[in-house]
Every structure is written in C-alpha cells, then in structure tokens.
Amino acid sequence: MSSRITDAFSQDHHRCDHRLAAAESAAKDSDWARMTGAAQDLVEAMERHFEQEESSLFPALSECFPASASPIEVMCSEHAQMRHLFEDLQESVRGQDRSAYLGILETLHFLVQQHNYKEESVLYPLADRALGARAGDFAERMADV
Amino acid sequence: MAAPLFALLAALILVLEGDQILATRWSPATLATIHLLALGFLTQIMCGALFQMLPVLAGSPVARALLVGRATQILLTLGTLFLCFGLYWGHQGLLVLGGLTLAVCVLLFGWAIGAALRRARGAQYTVMAMRFALIGLFVTLALGLFLIAGLLGAESVRFARSDFARWVDLHLAWGLLGWVGVLVMGVAYQVVPMFHVTPGYPRWLMRSAVPAVVAGLLIATLAMGLGMGVWAGFGLALTGVLVFALVTLDRQHRRERPRVDATLLYWWTAMTSAMLAALLWAWGGRAEPIGVLAFVGVGIALPSGMLFKIMPFLSWFHLQYRQLSGRRFDVRIPHMHAFIPERSALIQFGLYLVSLVLLLLAAIWPELAFSVWLVRLGGLATAGAIGFLWWLQLRCSAQYRSFSRRLA
Ligand SMILES: [Fe+2]
Ligand SMILES: [Fe+2]
Numbered sequence: 001m002s003s004r005i006t007d008a009f010s011q012d013h014h015r016c017d018h019r020l021a022a023a024e025s026a027a028k029d030s031d032w033a034r035m036t037g038a039a040q041d042l043v044e045a046m047e048r049h050f051e052q053e054e055s056s057l058f059p060a061l062s063e064c065f066p067a068s069a070s071p072i073e074v075m076c077s078e079h080a081q082m083r084h085l086f087e088d089l090q091e092s093v094r095g096q097d098r099s100a101y102l103g104i105l106e107t108l109h110f111l112v113q114q115h116n117y118k119e120e121s122v123l124y125p126l127a128d129r130a131l132g133a134r135a136g137d138f139a140e141r142m143a144d145v
Numbered sequence: 146m147a148a149p150l151f152a153l154l155a156a157l158i159l160v161l162e163g164d165q166i167l168a169t170r171w172s173p174a175t176l177a178t179i180h181l182l183a184l185g186f187l188t189q190i191m192c193g194a195l196f197q198m199l200p201v202l203a204g205s206p207v208a209r210a211l212l213v214g215r216a217t218q219i220l221l222t223l224g225t226l227f228l229c230f231g232l233y234w235g236h237q238g239l240l241v242l243g244g245l246t247l248a249v250c251v252l253l254f255g256w257a258i259g260a261a262l263r264r265a266r267g268a269q270y271t272v273m274a275m276r277f278a279l280i281g282l283f284v285t286l287a288l289g290l291f292l293i294a295g296l297l298g299a300e301s302v303r304f305a306r307s308d309f310a311r312w313v314d315l316h317l318a319w320g321l322l323g324w325v326g327v328l329v330m331g332v333a334y335q336v337v338p339m340f341h342v343t344p345g346y347p348r349w350l351m352r353s354a355v356p357a358v359v360a361g362l363l364i365a366t367l368a369m370g371l372g373m374g375v376w377a378g379f380g381l382a383l384t385g386v387l388v389f390a391l392v393t394l395d396r397q398h399r400r401e402r403p404r405v406d407a408t409l410l411y412w413w414t415a416m417t418s419a420m421l422a423a424l425l426w427a428w429g430g431r432a433e434p435i436g437v438l439a440f441v442g443v444g445i446a447l448p449s450g451m452l453f454k455i456m457p458f459l460s461w462f463h464l465q466y467r468q469l470s471g472r473r474f475d476v477r478i479p480h481m482h483a484f485i486p487e488r489s490a491l492i493q494f495g496l497y498l499v500s501l502v503l504l505l506l507a508a509i510w511p512e513l514a515f516s517v518w519l520v521r522l523g524g525l526a527t528a529g530a531i532g533f534l535w536w537l538q539l540r541c542s543a544q545y546r547s548f549s550r551r552l553a
Binding site: 017018020021024025028077080081084088099100102103104106107109110111113114117121122 | 201204267268339342401402403404454458461462465466469479480481482483487
C-alpha cells in the first residue's frame with residue numbers, strides 16, 4: 001500500500017510548523033517588519049495547504065468513499081477556526097500588539113497540531129487507500145506548490 | 146481538580162512534621178506524604194490523562210468513560226485518604242480498608258483502560274508504553290498489598306523482617322519506574338515533539354527504553370523472589386530512564402519554537418531531576434534526596450507543566466467550537482495566554498523551584514541544625530506553588546464559564 005498522500009501532506013504540515021516557529025522567532029526583538037513578513041508567510045503557506053485539501057483532496061476522497069464525509073466536515077470546520085485566528089493574527093500585527101501576537105500563535109500552534117494529528121493518522125491513510133492509483137497525482141500537486 | 150488538594154495536604158504535613166520527615170524515610174509522616182503525592186496527586190492526574198488521551202491518540206474511547214472515570218476518582222480519593230491516615234496513625238483497620246479500596250479502584254480502572262488499549266491502533270510506541278504502565282500499576286498495587294499484609298504480621302507472608310526494606314524498594318521501583326516512568330515516556334513520545342516542534346524521538350529509543358525499564362523491573366523482581374541481588378535489574382531499568390531523559394533534553398535543545406515557557410522549564414527540571422535520581426539510586430545514595438527528586442522534581446513538575454498548556458487550549462477550543470456552531474461571531478474569544486498568562490505561569494514555576502531546592506538541601510544535609518526549618522520552609526513554598534497553580538486553574542475555568550455564558 002502506498003503512503004504517498006500521507007507523506008506529501010505531512011511534509012507540508014511540517015513546512016507550516018517551521019513557518020509558525022519562524023513567526024515566533026521573529027518576535028524576539030519586536031522587529032515589526034520581520035514579524036509582519038513572517039506572519040504573512042505563515043498564513044500564505046497554510047492557506048495553500050487548505051486549498052489543496054478543500055478543493056482537491058477532500059472532494060475526491062468523499063466522492064469515492066462517502067463515509068469520510070463527516071470527518072472531512074470536522075476538518076473543514078477546524079480550517080474555519082484557523083482562518084479566524086489568521087484574522088486575529090493580522091489584526092495584532094496591525095495594532096503592533098506583541099502579547100496578542102504571541103498568544104494567538106500559541107493558540108494556532110495547538111489547534112494545528114491536534115488537527116494535523118487527526119489528518120495524518122486517519123484521513124490521509126484513508127485517502128491513500130481509497131484513491132489507489134490516483135494518490136500519486138495528489139501527492140505531486142501538493143509537493144509542487 | 147481535586148488533585149492539588151492532596152498535594153496541599155502533603156505540603157501541610159511537611160510544614161507540621163518537618164523534623165520527622167527527612168530524618169528517615171520510614172517515619173509515618175514521610176510514608177503518608179509520599180502516598181498523598183504519588184496516589185492523590187500523580188496517579189489521580191495520570192488516570193484522568195489516560196481517559197482523555199485514549200480517544201484522541203489511539204481512536205479508542207473508554208467504554209462508559211464518564212461513569213468509570215467518576216467511580217475510579219472516588220475510589221482513588223477514598224483509598225488514598227484511608228491508606229495515608231492508616232500509615233500516619235499506624236491504624237491497621239484503615240490500612241486494610243485503604244488497600245482494599247485501592248485494589249478495587251485499580252481493577253476497575255485496569256479493566257476499562259485495558260479494554261480500550263486492546264482496541265487501540267496507531268501511535269504504536271505510546272500505546273505499548275501505556276499497556277506496560279498499566280501492568281506497572283498492577284504490580285505496584287500487588288506489592289503494596291503484600292507489604293500491608295507484612296505490616297499486619299500475616300503468617301502467609303513469609304518474608305524475613307530483614308528483607309522488608311528491600312520489598313519496599315521493589316514496590317517503589319515499580320511505582321516510580323514501571324507506572325510513572327513508563328507512562329511519562331509514552332506520553333512524551335507524542336507531546337514533546339508536538340509542544341515545541343522538536344525532531345521526533347529516534348526509533349531505537351522508542352523501541353528500547355520502555356522494554357528496558359520493564360525487563361529490568363521483572364529481572365529485579367525475579368531476583369528478589371529467588372533471594373538474589375537486585376542491582377542488575379534496577380541498573381537496566383535506571384539506564385532506560387537515564388537515556389530517555391538525555392534524549393528528551395537533546396530533542397528540546399533542538400526545538401524550533403524559540404520561546405522558553407513555564408512548560409519547557411518544567412520539562413527541563415523533571416528530566417534533570419530524573420537523571421540525578423537515577424544516578425543517585427544506581428550509586429546507592431541515600432533514599433531521601435532520591436525521593437525528593439522523584440516525587441517533587443518529577444512528580445509535581447510534569448503535571449504542572451502540562452496543565453499550563455492543556456487547560457487554556459481546551460478552554461479556548463470548546464468556546465471556539467460553540468461560537469462556530471452557534472454562529473456567535475459578536476463574542477470575541479480570548480487567546481490561550483489570556484486564560485493563563487505566561488508571566489503568572491513563570492512566577493508559579495519560580496515558587497515551585499524554590500520549594501524543590503529547599504527540600505533537596507534539607508534531604509542532602511539532614512544533620513544540619515536548620516534543616517528542619519528548610520523542610521518547613523520547603524513545605525510552605527510547595528503549598529504556595531500548588532496553591533497558586535490551583536488558583537490559576539480556577540481562574541482559567543472561571544473565565545471559561547463567563548465566556549460560555551456570553552455565548553449561550
Ligand atoms: Fe487540514
Ligand atoms: Fe492538512
């Protein structure tokens with residue numbers, strides 16, 4: 001059995017983790033130019049990831065494996081929660097509120113970790129099995145972006 | 146939420162009986178304090194954590210979790226109180242009652258968690274560690290009951306009086322290494338990389354550390370039963386702990402999230418304490434400093450450090466979920482640091498560190514004239530740290546409730 005989807009998407013999770021850590025590092029000497037850029041990088045990377053899931057992987061999965069519809073719904077609602085945090089984060093950057101910036105990143109970090117854990121241990125392996133030969137396409141598209 | 150009360154009770158005994166406690170590990174006050182911490186605080190939190198973690202981690206919810214969880218908690222609370230007052234007053238009836246209540250508690254808990262662990266999939270090494278930890282808990286209980294029978298002078302328990310201390314050591318080793326140590330390892334494999342974005346634990350460690358501890362304990366137990374020396378078994382088990390602690394510190398050193406928060410400081414304290422305790426134990430050092438390192442340095446530290454992350458996150462998560470499902474975007478949910486401010490967490494850690502240092506100094510030099518006062522002050526600092534921790538928890542849940550009302 002292949003694990004190409006699991007591997008490629010988990011890899012991208014790690015890329016996003018690195019961005020989040022970088023956004024935290026940027027706050028070290030309250031350099032707001034750096035913090036703004038790092039926050040932007042993080043949000044962009046995560047939006048790209050959501051895009052791959054929401055408009056490519058998840059629809060394909062729920063089509064050939066209808067039972068996955070309800071966990072997918074949970075995942076998408078967590079994406080919505082994260083998007084709320086993106087807005088809060090950008091607001092903290094605009095207002096140069098360092099403690100909010102760090103508190104929001106911490107919250108985002110924990111939300112992302114438990115979300116990714118569920119995807120990596122349940123949904124992606126399911127997708128690898130259900131999508132069979134097509135799994136490689138999704139993995140490649142993820143790796144390309 | 147009841148767990149801090151037991152730690153407070155233990156701290157109170159430290160303050161009141163400072164002269165008794167560290168002079169000898171065999172004083173009734175010492176035994177009561179240790180069991181208040183080990184059962185009332187640590188085991189209480191560990192059992193709760195298993196109930197909560199199994200569904201998330203291994204996709205295996207505990208059957209009738211609410212009922213079994215509540216029953217376990219009540220039995221554990223009662224059993225701990227009976228046992229500790231039995232030890233404190235030397236009351237035989239209470240000792241028996243405590244032992245039996247704890248036995249029922251562990252059997253019920255083991256049955257529920259064991260069934261869930263059998264169905265568990267994923268997180269292979271963590272699930273393996275949890276299974277072994279459950280076995281560790283059973284053996285610790287069995288040895289404890291055996292010791293109570295010995296204390297009561299049961300004819301059937303035919304171990305020589307001179308061997309009593311060695312059986313106590315075995316009970317202690319299974320409890321500390323087999324139950325607490327093994328569960329901490331299993332949980333660490335998941336949370337250490339996750340909390341601070343560190344590299345994962347190396348496979349060789351996850352494959353060997355827990356089995357080394359359990360094998361070591363089994364060898365020691367077997368040797369004990371055959372009347373042979375236990376050093377080889379304990380040595381193996383302690384090596385497992387030592388290597389695990391070293392690798393954990395190395396992972397955390399290579400973390401990506403840069404900030405040093407109270408949780409990280411607690412982990413560093415706990416891993417350093419575990420290493421020192423293991424080395425002292427292997428060296429044949431005195432039991433009192435080892436006890437302080439194990440029960441205060443690890444046993445109070447790790448749960449405190451974890452609470453600082455878990456409580457704010459769960460509060461935020463539940464509120465956010467309700468906001469989303471109720472579409473109440475007019476209410477603004479505060480981020481995690483608003484539930485437990487980072488600065489308060491750091492102050493709490495500072496207070497805890499003072500208590501650890503004071504107790505450790507007293508345990509190392511009990512013959513000094515003022516070490517009685519070190520114990521008393523240490524007890525006071527412990528009470529302060531635990532009280533502050535408890536207050537932060539209460540504040541966090543009060544805040545949760547107030548936002549929860551606004552979302553209703
Ligand atoms: Fe996702
Ligand atoms: Fe994802």
